[in-house]
Amino acid sequence: MAVPPDNDLLRAVGLRHAPHGFPVLTDVTLGASTGEILAVTGPRAAGKTTLLRCLSGQLVPDEGEVWFADMPVHNLTASQRERFRREHLGWIDSEPHLVPELSAWENAALPLLLRGTPRRTAKSAALEWLDRFDLGALAGERPHSLAYSQRQQVCVARAIAMEPAALLADEPTAALRGPERAHVLRTLVSAARSNDITVVIAATDEETASVADRTLRLYDGRTDGDGPGSPEQEGREECSLSV
Numbered sequence: 001m002a003v004p005p006d007n008d009l010l011r012a013v014g015l016r017h018a019p020h021g022f023p024v025l026t027d028v029t030l031g032a033s034t035g036e037i038l039a040v041t042g043p044r045a046a047g048k049t050t051l052l053r054c055l056s057g058q059l060v061p062d063e064g065e066v067w068f069a070d071m072p073v074h075n076l077t078a079s080q081r082e083r084f085r086r087e088h089l090g091w092i093d094s095e096p097h098l099v100p101e102l103s104a105w106e107n108a109a110l111p112l113l114l115r116g117t118p119r120r121t122a123k124s125a126a127l128e129w130l131d132r133f134d135l136g137a138l139a140g141e142r143p144h145s146l147a148y149s150q151r152q153q154v155c156v157a158r159a160i161a162m163e164p165a166a167l168l169a170d171e172p173t174a175a176l177r178g179p180e181r182a183h184v185l186r187t188l189v190s191a192a193r194s195n196d197i198t199v200v201i202a203a204t205d206e207e208t209a210s211v212a213d214r215t216l217r218l219y220d221g222r223t224d225g226d227g228p229g230s231p232e233q234e235g236r237e238e239c240s241l242s243v
């Protein structure tokens with residue numbers, strides 16, 4: 001069985017997925033090295049969400065391999081994949097899904113608490129990130145009293161506070177506009193860079209792609225223009241030694 005190049009933290013090889021015979025992903029291959037920010041762009045229904053779900057082990061593709069360092073995610077059992085996500089992966093959705101009964105800091109601490117981190121340590125990590133996102137004063141508030149963009153910031157804090165090795169973000173700013181969109185994107189990217197977190201971020205907009213180290217374009221479930229000489233491939237050569 002192929003083993004991924006050791007400079008790729010996250011790698012997918014030859015992914016194919018066709019639920020009910022409908023081809024959603026067709027032979028998709030990608031890699032992202034430690035600390036790299038990779039944008040996966042494409043129009044609606046290009047297969048971006050499905051790709052991120054395969055990378056996170058939420059979905060097992062019909063064919064192909066997903067590697068996290070030297071761990072073959074595609075061969076793990078459902079409970080092993082769940083543990084893999086809990087220990088190593090942060091996830092940000094396009095909408096701020098928070099537990100309404102919990103405060104902002106409790107929401108941000110939740111992945112750590114689920115992992116068994118002592119409450120005091122989890123609280124301090126959550127508060128630190130909420131502070132960095134200028135939400136420290138609102139840490140005790142429930143989601144309903146926060147603005148929409150503040151709720152999405154709490155989701156970013158939640159994904160970062162657990163110190164993931166990799167972070168998957170599915171159109172994290174899609175529901176935001178103007179300065180709020182730029183602010184959330186900026187905090188996400190600077191937090192990832194300061195912590196050397198590998199990020200795969202799905203997006204339909206150029207603004208998001210512009211903050212990434214490299215862009216992979218998907219169209220109808222296929223990578224578009226990632227052959228030799230393409231901008232993606234050139235970026236790849238600058239960022240990583242793998243082919």
Ligand SMILES: Nc1ncnc2c1ncn2[C@@H]1O[C@H](COP(=O)(O)OP(=O)(O)OP(=O)(O)O)[C@@H](O)[C@H]1O
Pocket residue numbers: 019020022024042043044045046047048049050051
């Ligand atoms: N389980 C499934 N069964 C049937 N079709 C599916 C399934 N999952 C995804 N699809 C279809 O595959 C296509 C790609 O979906 P996906 O959500 O991955 O794309 P996307 O690029 O994230 O699009 P969007 O930005 O609209 O969410 C869509 O047409 C979707 O309806």
